[in-house]
Amino acid sequence: METKINGTDLLALGYPEGSLIGIALKTNMKRTGFSKEEMLSNYVLVLENPEVFLEHKIFGNLANAIIEKANEKPEDFISLNPNPSEFALYGADKIEEGAIKQMQVAMQLPVTVAGALMPDAHQGYGLPIGGVLATNNAVIPFGVGMDIGCRMALSIYDIPELFYYENEAKFKRELVAHSKFGAGQGFHGQYKSNHEVLDRNEFTEHTFIKNLKDKAWSQLGSSGGGNHFVEFGIIEFATDDAALNIPKGKYVALLTHSGSRGFGATIAGHYTKIAKETCKLPEVARNLAYLDLGSDLGQEYWIAMNLAGDYASACHEIIHAKMERALGATVLAKVENHHNFAWKEMYNGEEVIVHRKGATPAAKGVMGIIPGSMTAPGFLVRGKGEENAINSASHGAGRQMSRTQAIKTITKNEMKAILKDHGVTLIGAGKDEAPMAYKDIYQVMAAQGELVDVVAKFTPKMVRMADDGSRED
Structure with a gap:
């Protein structure tokens, strides 16, 4: 029986992103005698009426933190627009509330000037x-996003x-010989590639x-973990x-999906931290901290972001070559497009x-x-230029299960069976990337x-x- 409570559960209850979720998760570690359902019910009650729980042995710290957040001075933060x-x-019936x-x-x-949400959307x-x-x-x-310039490339x-x-x-022999995967993985010595981006x-x-x-340089021409892939079809x-x-x-x-590796992630982490320090937004919007492009910091990030995007493209170019x-x-013919990026557009x-974060x-x-x-088809598409969507479309089918949920609920035999049914040979990957973890691509396209x-x-x-x-044999 599932008893774990995670940040996604708390977001769904109305807890804002930020420190309150961390405190609530620590509270869950101290629980005694409560089922998961009872804990979730109490979390709602504490959020709605924290004063009642100030002396509670389990929820007291959380209640105090909620009240402190509510009493923070509005002038400490950049004000949000109350009438956005x-x-x-698109595809609202398949998009989670979070x-x-x-x-x-x-x-x-x-x-903010305008926004749109694609049919493969899920909480990030x-x-x-x-x-x-x-x-x-x-x-x-x-x-x-963290994986700046992540992209698709098709030959x-x-x-x-x-x-x-x-x-x-x-x-299979060529696929194994000419691709390299995983966090921190790269090439050394004579196996390093060169590219003008360096x-x-x-x-x-x-x-x-x-x-x-x-x-x-060491990671040039390699792919990351997670949902990144190199595949024939x-x-x-x-x-x-x-x-x-x-x-x-x-x-x-040949279809490839990966981004700017550790290089891009390091840039993203550095400038996200700076943005949060210099752009003080309310807790609910803290992860949306922004940099003014008229500032030196904004220009620094913009230059670094564009280099990371070009670096990601170079990685694909090397694999395809x-x-x-x-x-x-x-x-x-070759077709390439990227997401997790920001563009100057009209x-x-x-x-x-x-900004297209996964679009x-x-x-x-x-x-x-x-x-x-890995078993459902992908589609080569041509844009229609829909302004309401800010000239955008989905970047895939989108997840319907979190990685943790997929690992816990999908068996290896189920995964092997669906691969066999579709005649797909899989090298590597875990249950978190099983086909069942993703939305129906046909519904997303519709x-x-x-x-x-x-x-x-x-x-x-x-x-x-x-x-x-998994062994590569």
């Missing part, structure tokens, strides 16, 4: 995953579908990132695509800063890739028909992810 604009919401609440808070920032930190936020000359480090080969099935062993002036001139070059074009110059048919393709050489194939005739750029004619899961047109369908066949202890 509405935001566009993500919607986070978006409502983001809309109250004094710098600060801006929800799947959240799009346009601001006035301000950038939110946590609105970009479509001149290899027919049948060749894949006749040569699966070769594809020659950028920022590595010698930028105050903070000039000491990060060795980290960036079959992409099907139901009709000729003139823009890509690809005839109707089925082709072998290695695979192209190994297969001896010709690339018919909205309603004005320049704004558009795909979808301006008119812009191409992108929206993956499903909810954003006005945002993108589907160009082709990509079906995964061989997937490599960060190793969870």
